[in-house]
Amino acid sequence: MAGKTLYDKLFDSHLVRTNEDGSSLIYIDRQVLHEVTSPQAFEGLRLAGRKPWRVDANIATPDHNVPTTERSGGVDLIVDPVSKIQVKTLDANCDEFGILEFKMNDHRQGIVHVMAPEQGAILPGSTAVCGDSHTATLGALGALAHGIGTSEVEHVLATQCLITKKMQNMLIRVDGELGLGVTAKDVVLHIIGVIGTAGGTGYAIEFGGDVFRSMSMEGRMTVCNMAIEAGARVGLVAVDQITIDYFEGRPFAPKGEQWDQAVSEWRGLVSDSDAEFDAVVEINAADIEPQVTWGTSPEMVVGISGQVPNPDAEKDAVKVDGINRALKYMGLSADQKITDIQLDRVFIGSCTNSRIEDLRDAAKVVKGRKVAANIIQALVVPGSGLVKTQAEQEGLDKIFIEAGLEWREPGCSMCLAMNPDKLGNGEHCASTSNRNFEGRQGFGGRTHLVSPAMAAAAAVTGHFIDVRELI
Amino acid sequence: MNKFTLHTGIAAPLDRANVDTDMIIPKQFLKSIKRSGFGKNLFDELRYLDEGQPDQSCEGRPLNTEFVLNQPRYQGASVLLARENFGCGSSREHAPWALDDYGFRCVIAPSFAEIFYNNCFKNGLLPIVLRDEQLDQLFKETAETEGYQLSIDLERQLVITPSGEEMTFSIDGFRKHCLLNGLDDIGITLQSAADIRAYEEKRRQQAPWLFDAIK
Numbered sequence: 001m002a003g004k005t006l007y008d009k010l011f012d013s014h015l016v017r018t019n020e021d022g023s024s025l026i027y028i029d030r031q032v033l034h035e036v037t038s039p040q041a042f043e044g045l046r047l048a049g050r051k052p053w054r055v056d057a058n059i060a061t062p063d064h065n066v067p068t069t070e071r072s073g074g075v076d077l078i079v080d081p082v083s084k085i086q087v088k089t090l091d092a093n094c095d096e097f098g099i100l101e102f103k104m105n106d107h108r109q110g111i112v113h114v115m116a117p118e119q120g121a122i123l124p125g126s127t128a129v130c131g132d133s134h135t136a137t138l139g140a141l142g143a144l145a146h147g148i149g150t151s152e153v154e155h156v157l158a159t160q161c162l163i164t165k166k167m168q169n170m171l172i173r174v175d176g177e178l179g180l181g182v183t184a185k186d187v188v189l190h191i192i193g194v195i196g197t198a199g200g201t202g203y204a205i206e207f208g209g210d211v212f213r214s215m216s217m218e219g220r221m222t223v224c225n226m227a228i229e230a231g232a233r234v235g236l237v238a239v240d241q242i243t244i245d246y247f248e249g250r251p252f253a254p255k256g257e258q259w260d261q262a263v264s265e266w267r268g269l270v271s272d273s274d275a276e277f278d279a280v281v282e283i284n285a286a287d288i289e290p291q292v293t294w295g296t297s298p299e300m301v302v303g304i305s306g307q308v309p310n311p312d313a314e315k316d317a318v319k320v321d322g323i324n325r326a327l328k329y330m331g332l333s334a335d336q337k338i339t340d341i342q343l344d345r346v347f348i349g350s351c352t353n354s355r356i357e358d359l360r361d362a363a364k365v366v367k368g369r370k371v372a373a374n375i376i377q378a379l380v381v382p383g384s385g386l387v388k389t390q391a392e393q394e395g396l397d398k399i400f401i402e403a404g405l406e407w408r409e410p411g412c413s414m415c416l417a418m419n420p421d422k423l424g425n426g427e428h429c430a431s432t433s434n435r436n437f438e439g440r441q442g443f444g445g446r447t448h449l450v451s452p453a454m455a456a457a458a459a460v461t462g463h464f465i466d467v468r469e470l471i
Numbered sequence: 472m473n474k475f476t477l478h479t480g481i482a483a484p485l486d487r488a489n490v491d492t493d494m495i496i497p498k499q500f501l502k503s504i505k506r507s508g509f510g511k512n513l514f515d516e517l518r519y520l521d522e523g524q525p526d527q528s529c530e531g532r533p534l535n536t537e538f539v540l541n542q543p544r545y546q547g548a549s550v551l552l553a554r555e556n557f558g559c560g561s562s563r564e565h566a567p568w569a570l571d572d573y574g575f576r577c578v579i580a581p582s583f584a585e586i587f588y589n590n591c592f593k594n595g596l597l598p599i600v601l602r603d604e605q606l607d608q609l610f611k612e613t614a615e616t617e618g619y620q621l622s623i624d625l626e627r628q629l630v631i632t633p634s635g636e637e638m639t640f641s642i643d644g645f646r647k648h649c650l651l652n653g654l655d656d657i658g659i660t661l662q663s664a665a666d667i668r669a670y671e672e673k674r675r676q677q678a679p680w681l682f683d684a685i686k
Contacts, residue, residue, distance in 0.1 A: 027667070059685045147562040158661070160667060297491075321487065437560060439494075
């Protein structure tokens with residue numbers, strides 16, 4: 001019998017029961033909650049007279065709606081009345097049910113997928129859910145993490161279980177060494193370009209090979225975060241010494257004797273050498289250059305030396321239609337060089353790229369330079385209060401401010417523009433976020449997804465440029 | 472949850488691939504703390520020419536007359552025909568809430584994004600996967616015939632065209648059972664409470680740190 005994949009091991013160790021039709025009930029160790037997808041779940045519990053199964057398995061923080069400008073006045077000073085109600089509703093629900101919440105001005109508040117790992121609230125070998133598709137991020141920790149809808153948030157609150165169906169296994173191997181200036185973000189954008197935005201549908205993707213073995217936890221989180229942009233609900237990286245070192249001393253990580261016991265179990269969280277995958281994709285690291293999306297789906301991506309595609313070169317009618325729509329929306333022309341795209345705004349942040357390493361990468365590029373005259377605004381939004389503090393201790397905030405970028409309070413910010421940070425109609429943005437969908441960053445806004453280093457390079461030159469020319 | 476057994480309604484064709492959840496319901500409408508009232512903002516950026524705001528009346532907003540749901544022949548549509556990877560993007564359940572609130576009972580596409588697909592079943596909305604060529608045929612027939620209606624028979628797992636042609640679709644047994652009977656998942660899972668407790672007991676021995684309280 002073939003060995004087990006990491007996904008198989010995680011799934012099997014959480015199986016409560018399998019139903020006759022092949023669906024399974026799996027146990028969920030942790031749920032992370034935010035203000036957008038939880039209010040209707042709490043309301044559902046109240047209406048049905050149900051209590052959470054295990055209150056202390058949950059952790060919450062507001063992130064999507066919070067302002068990133070000065071906010072010491074608290075929730076009452078949130079300008080948008082609807083946003084204010086949503087943040088207050090999370091506070092009230094967590095207070096009522098007794099769930100630990102890092103409120104807006106707690107120094108541990110942050111984007112759910114940045115806050116939860118840095119607290120050690122999600123551990124290797126555990127299962128986690130959150131009403132947010134980017135929960136895939138947590139697979140980088142060697143945890144089985146699912147993004148779920150609000151009905152499922154309510155289901156997990158009430159039962160500590162999720163009804164699911166076992167996925168297929170896909171291995172994406174990237175071997176060799178990444179070139180200078182090529183980061184985790186470029187790797188995952190390249191992967192999405194290769195397998196397509198639905199290429200991972202139905203699969204749990206394990207990222208393996210030299211590149212991921214030597215990648216930092218921050219980088220691994222960036223990669224797993226965007227598994228969902230390739231259609232996969234789950235992205236995973238096997239546990240190794242880098243993972244274990246990351247957890248040591250985190251607030252909710254096990255301590256003392258339990259730490260040793262946990263570590264010895266975590267070391268087994270790798271796919272067996274004889275495990276069989278349903279699909280394998282192999283990529284050579286040397287083929288990856290800094291990436292830029294030109295269109296309105298993350299799969300519409302090319303290397304910085306490339307150009308906007310020409311629909312005439314495509315045969316599939318649905319694809320031609322997609323390219324034409326994207327060109328029109330983005331205000332680009334076929335065969336235009338990527339380096340000729342002029343930008344209006346720059347956004348460095350989001351659950352994809354707002355960790356300390358991302359901020360260091362960006363600061364290295366802007367240091368001693370100035371934001372270009374055509375850039376209306378360049379935002380740097382750290383992923384959590386703790387990331388912000390660390391960056392300030394390292395002096396990164398001063399580098400950004402001196403170069404003319406804005407240094408903000410933590411939150412989701414311009415990734416999806418539910419708070420006041422947004423693009424104007426027709427504006428082009430170099431963004432380190434994860435989705436370039438129409439209207440995502442603001443009505444009529446035009447998003448180009450890039451790495452933090454590439455966004456920083458765009459900020460100081462006003463257009464896309466190969467970051468390798470600046471470092 | 473609404474039951475779904477048999478449904479017949481006008482089909483509306485949304486002929487583009489990768490329709491994402493931001494397109495189905497833009498983010499400014501996610502600020503609501505309710506489950507209802509999203510229908511008027513379904514496909515807001517495709518449907519209207521201006522930027523919509525939550526709590527704003529949609530009467531008098533400039534309509535994009537080219538958009539399929541604004542065409543008189545598709546008024547009252549309850550079956551949406553779509554292309555591959557429908558519902559990709561975020562996990563927002565506001566997407567099926569908006570489709571349901573607008574009046575759709577069923578979406579037919581060659582493929583769906585997984586989270587969206589799951590979310591539909593929790594809300595009595597039936598997502599049906601048919602083959603590309605079957606969708607091509609339905610798109611063609613819808614374009615050719617004003618008032619084109621499709622019937623969906625969940626019990627028999629059939630999409631039935633006006634000429635009586637039957638197209639079979641598959642669906643998980645558990646999901647079908649829940650939809651046919653309008654059952655609430657939580658109630659069903661709580662029937663397994665003893666299994667859940669037994670699992671917790673066993674797991675606590677193996678990995679006690681997973682049961683440390685977050686507080």
